[in-house]
Amino acid sequence: MKKIMNQPSAYVDEALDGLCQAYPHVYRRAGEAGRVIARAQAPRQGKVGVVSGGGSGHLPLFTGYVGTGMLDACAVGNVFAGPTLGDCADAMRIAEQGAGVLRVYGNYGGDRMNFDMAGELLELEGVRSETVLVNDDVASAGREEAHKRRGVAGVVYAFKLAGAAAERPEASLGDVVRIARKGVDACRSIGVALTPCIVPEAGKETFSLGADEMEMGMGIHGEPGIRRGKLASADTIAGEMLARLVDDLGIGRGERVSVLVNSLGATPLEELFILYRAVAQELSALGVGIVMPMVGRYATSMEMTGASLTLQRLDDELEALLRAPADCPFWCR
């Protein structure tokens, strides 16, 4: 793989500049270090703030999902590295409109430490806040250790559901927290990786796999998966991923889900649709309905080859929030 960039150390800041220059009506750089992406227009007074944060290298995750109906602000780390304490605190300060702030982000140790400390800092400044961790990756720990699971593409659903809930004029911090938790509890993902990516400042590939190999369950930073094996057919891959999610989520006949077939970066739309076809067929055979499927690049690892599958179980409340409008260049319906 090869990268189009200038100085590796400028990768993140130049990408953020470009993002904000391309969509100046949506995004602006903010925070003391410029490492917060905030809405170009401040949200209404009295709105519950919804913030996130995470490492760079996953666009449109995390920063791309700032916008009306989604996030208010997002703290931005270096590639595959969490945001600093200062960035997390700045994101929360910007998001606070007098009704408190929800921190919703993927379950990674560094992010937790900094966001927790930022929460304590902000409490001293009189800002109430709560945390909802996204831990949708079934491959990263067993069901009995679900609190250890990492957050992957399911983060996008959490942003959308919490963001839509927070736009409602009557919503309290407690309401938004309840929705975010309910969404996360009903969401499961798993990924498969085929080729690695390059972290700009490291300059080398994040892992290596044989020319005919894949790794089921690998994380979005190249964290080890469940098993390595020969590259299987799309239908076999889809079948294995779906079986693991259906089992873990315990979903069955008469229920409905939104499905996200996500590219880790290089895997093209053609192949995502081949996977979606298999997933739709199997869900139909199980009697599970599909609502608002999403197929594309939502949570990537730069130029990594591979894909992930996410199931978001829906009821009427969550479906209405998922369907609610959002004004964000990367939420296209």
Place this chain on the structure above:
Amino acid sequence: MKKIMNQPSAYVDEALDGLCQAYPHVYRRAGEAGRVIARAQAPRQGKVGVVSGGGSGHLPLFTGYVGTGMLDACAVGNVFAGPTLGDCADAMRIAEQGAGVLRVYGNYGGDRMNFDMAGELLELEGVRSETVLVNDDVASAGREEAHKRRGVAGVVYAFKLAGAAAERPEASLGDVVRIARKGVDACRSIGVALTPCIVPEAGKETFSLGADEMEMGMGIHGEPGIRRGKLASADTIAGEMLARLVDDLGIGRGERVSVLVNSLGATPLEELFILYRAVAQELSALGVGIVMPMVGRYATSMEMTGASLTLQRLDDELEALLRAPADCPFWCR
């Protein structure tokens, strides 16, 4: 690179199935061979039809741009191979609503032959039709041989402008042809390739480049470019691409353009925004305004690494058409 697929011979049809199953309110498979993607709902009677066609492997190009405000139907070839005569004729039959059909597609020999013959066939059936060829790739021939230039990402602008013109209740075939020609005449693109892709049924890479090389001007099927050289910095690449387009288009101070920074597939959003930052800076220095920039994957070569830059010069008429709403999952504003 590795691919997620079943039988290579099923790659295109399974991807089309998945596309139509994911967005059944937008797309349907049509035509005798199932190789036409048509709007799920028939356009209004009396509307000028706008059709295109091309090889597969470029999603969201070409088929993804079927939808209200864009194409009525699209003939679909195998990967990197043009659609058949029968598919071209079927696409036109489906698009005809009594006001004639515009064929707008990239300037490739095979596509031209089949679309021209389809036009003759349809004339016998009483359907008027016209052709507008998109030839935006400045690297594929000199200015004095512009009729030999290939169509690349600029096809997206041609679809949008012609599609928006055709939605106007009073638009005649002549009006839509005039807009499409005007748009194509004001559009220029150039690409740079870093790594190849694999055509499923061939099973091998489309070209080879050294580990530290890039090829400026390479086409979207791996057609030879202008020069091979060492992989340059993003700013240098953006500067060279922009200079070639500005010179060829003859654009200057006080004018305005829409800019498309497009990934050929694997190149991530981060790197597209780094390129956009450089392009925006240089256009600003030239006194050229940017309207509605687009940054993302609009015309790809599956998992190829690289990017293209397109400039679409705008006046009030074209800008209004570009801004007009379109209901298509891959046109997100």
